[in-house]
Amino acid sequence: MFETVLPPALLFYLAAALIAWGPSRAARPLALLAPLAALALVWGVGDGVRGTVPLLGWEAVWLEGDAVRRLFATIFAIMAFGGALFALRQAPRREIAAALAYAGSAVGVCFAGDLLVLFVFWELMALFSTLVIWHGGTPTARRAGLRYAVLHLLGGVLLKAGILAVWVQTGSLEVRALTGGDWPAVLVLAGVLINAAAPPVSAWIADAYPEATPWGAVFLSAFTTKTAVLALILLFPGEPILVWVGLWMIFYGILYALLENDMRRILAYSVVNQVGFMVVGVGIGSALAINGAAAHAFTHILYKALLFMSAGAVLYQTGRRKCSELGGLFQSMPLTTVCGTVGALSISAFPLTSGFVSKSLTVGAAAGQGLTGVWLALVAASAGVFLHAGIKFPWFVFFQKDSGLRPPDPPWNMRWAMVLFSLACLLLGVFPGLLYALLPAPVDYVPYTAEHVVTQLQLLLFAGLAFFVMLPLMRRTPTITLDFDWFWRVAGPRVYRALLTVLAKAGAAARRLFETAAVGLRAVPVGRGARETTAMALLVLLVFALQLGLALFCSSTG
Amino acid sequence: MSREKQGHWLTRPATIRRLWYAFGAVLAAVVAAQFFVHVHAVAGVDGLFGFHAAYGFLSCVAMVLAAKLLGVWLKRPDDYYADDRHDV
Structure with missing residues (x-):
């Protein structure tokens, strides 16, 4: 039995690059071989820390094995094989490449030995899965992919903030149970739960996955939510x-x-x-x-x-x-x-x-x-x-x-x-x-x-x-059911437009007042461009005031 | 009537009737099986004869009705978000 010292994720990335840009005849056989080779590598990962790499003065643990990590990596590799077979002759090369890179990132999360490495693969997973969704090719897929990306990057920000806070608090980035329910743990939990499609953001899954290609959705159904489950097992058991x-x-x-x-x-x-x-x-x-x-x-x-x-x-x-x-x-x-x-x-x-x-x-x-x-x-x-x-x-x-x-x-x-x-x-x-x-x-x-x-x-x-x-x-009707995503797809833009209108009116009124007072003339009719400029200026001031307030609040409590 | 006009054998009324009889027999059999198999109670009530059958049926009826109710409030035409005024 051999011993794996490089992350199986790298094999996926290498294969993805060759499939996307290498000789076209090799692409499809490679799409089937790469997951099988990765499966062998997964089984060569022994227990405990197996591989580290120096990163910004930090000894990043990019390969740590145990039974549950191998279990998830095993099924991810099997899934990548099945998905590649399903997509083999119909999907464009670059879509298969994106899907395998996505699978590889999920395998990378499986063996991440510290939170920093986990975070890096986590974000790569968001990136490559968005590419898979975009391969759906329709305007709906493009917009759904964008919403998906924004939500997952937001989850990534929460996760990153939590990881940094854990580091500041304990001086360690070790992957271990974060119990106690303090703020760093809550931030990490929130970041992980977004990927698990937990409430109130469960809607991303029904919004984005069905817009992918017939084979893209097969890949999507497997990795993101299940790496979140693994992260929960590793970080929040019980x-x-x-x-x-x-x-x-x-x-x-x-x-x-x-x-x-x-x-x-x-x-x-x-x-x-x-x-x-x-x-x-x-x-x-x-x-x-x-x-x-x-x-x-x-x-x-x-x-x-x-x-x-x-x-x-x-x-x-x-x-x-x-x-x-x-x-x-x-x-x-x-x-x-x-x-x-x-x-x-x-x-x-x-x-x-x-x-x-x-x-x-x-x-x-x-x-x-x-x-x-x-x-x-x-x-x-x-x-x-x-x-x-x-x-x-x-x-x-x-x-x-x-x-x-x-x-x-x-x-x-x-x-x-x-x-x-x-x-x-x-x-x-x-x-x-x-x-x-x-x-x-x-x-x-x-x-x-x-x-x-x-x-x-x-x-x-x-x-x-x-x-x-x-x-x-249960007769089928051509309907959808509103979900929490209504708040960011309908209510949010509505509030934004209403705010802009109010600010524009306030700006115009202020301008009239100023001009009347300063020049002593009747109010000059305000053009559309001027109105929007004033509104934006007021908005910037408002945001600035909010930031200042927040900073003062944080410095007084921190 | 020719076989063509009757369609696939699975869609004929006679077949569907037979399937219902078979389904009924299987339902009766899995409940009757409890005469021979002792069920350990977890929650107390589940030790009752045929509990899982009744619970499975009733909870599904409840879920369909709950979904129906939710639908009254939240269902929209499926082009709801297709309208650019809403979407971003």
Whole structure:
């Protein structure tokens, strides 16, 4: 066995550069080989600090291994392979390059041994994922990508401020549990939670991901939110607030997905829902719960990528994305239907699928810690997952009414990617030991007991009955559902324009007053340019006054 | 009627009726299975016979109704943000 001393992220960056600018014939084979080589490197990272590099007088730890870091890096590398296969023949080279650089940055976060290195890869992840979104190529994708970038850079600023504060406070940038709930920890937590799509900014995920290309969304579904889960595991295990944040995300995801009409937005809300389960697990914090969060991240990446692949295949073949315009596709896309259904059953945690063996760890941990209320909520939410993703997605896309569309299954590389990930979902469901062996703590848990299988089947099948009984209430309408992003997409600009108008009027009045007083003449009509200049001058003064006030306040309290 | 006009066999009313019967039988079977499998209660109430079936059904009905209610308040036409007056 060899020993990895360079971060596997570098391999991804090198491959991405060669794919984007190297010989075109090498690009596509390289896109498949690079993730596999990276997977080998990931498994060569031993425990503890393995690699440092001098950086600005600092010995930056860019390679530190342990079981949970390797687990996340493993699934990221597998995901990069599956995504590259799905995108192989359809995506432009530069999009594959951006996606692999994005995957590499996520792997870089996995092995970051200090907060500074973590931050650097964190920001690179935001950068490359924005490029992936922009490859969507539409004006909507451009604007959604810009909003995504701004929000994630804002998260980065919070994270950076928190990291600096941690350094000032403790003199150490070591990646360790930041408990105590003081300000530096709160800032870091806020920065991480933005990437986890926690409230109140969960909307970025449904805003941005569905605007990417059919294959871009597959990559996007995997990395950003799951690195946030890893960061939570490393930095905030057992933080009680996370239980409530996670529960909010779980039910938010279900309700918004139930209302949604766009198939990939349904899946995006469902990402929030699933990450909610992981966040709850981290919040509970017991060894079983942390195992549950890590295991669920692993299986989730597989089945959510699979769901996004099947939705991407439908989009690629039909050009349509709204449930109200789809339906009946099972007749001509049987393979996509079967694979999409395997993904849907896995996310619903049906026995013999991957979700069953991972979600039950977290739910079991809630019961084990005596958190009865949380346990009841998680069980109800498990039924809700089947409702919003397990049945709703395949039903409205592949069955329901006949849309009359008869597209064939997608090209071979897309088909193989879906088949591979379907097999992986079933493999882990049938042989959970394969996954449990990778988990950070030893697993003393048996998922397949008669009791567990019977109760889970009761729960899910009766949730299914509820779906079909309530079907008349769930007729798809061509609508969206407002979210907190309304505040920065509508209310913010409105307030800004109103402020500008008020300032312009005040400026004009002041100018009239000044001119009347000084010259003693009747007020000169004020042109548009002059009005705006005055408004801007007043705005600058206002901002300056605010800054001054803030500085005085800080110096008096600090 | 020819097979062509009837469409795919899965979409025929007779098939759908049979699927409903099969689904009903499976539902009955997973509840009846509890005669043979002892369920350990976590919260007390979940030890009751058929708890998970009833809980799964009722919580889903509640979630659909909650979503419906939320929709009354927050649903908008899907070109809501397409209007440049709103968007940035």
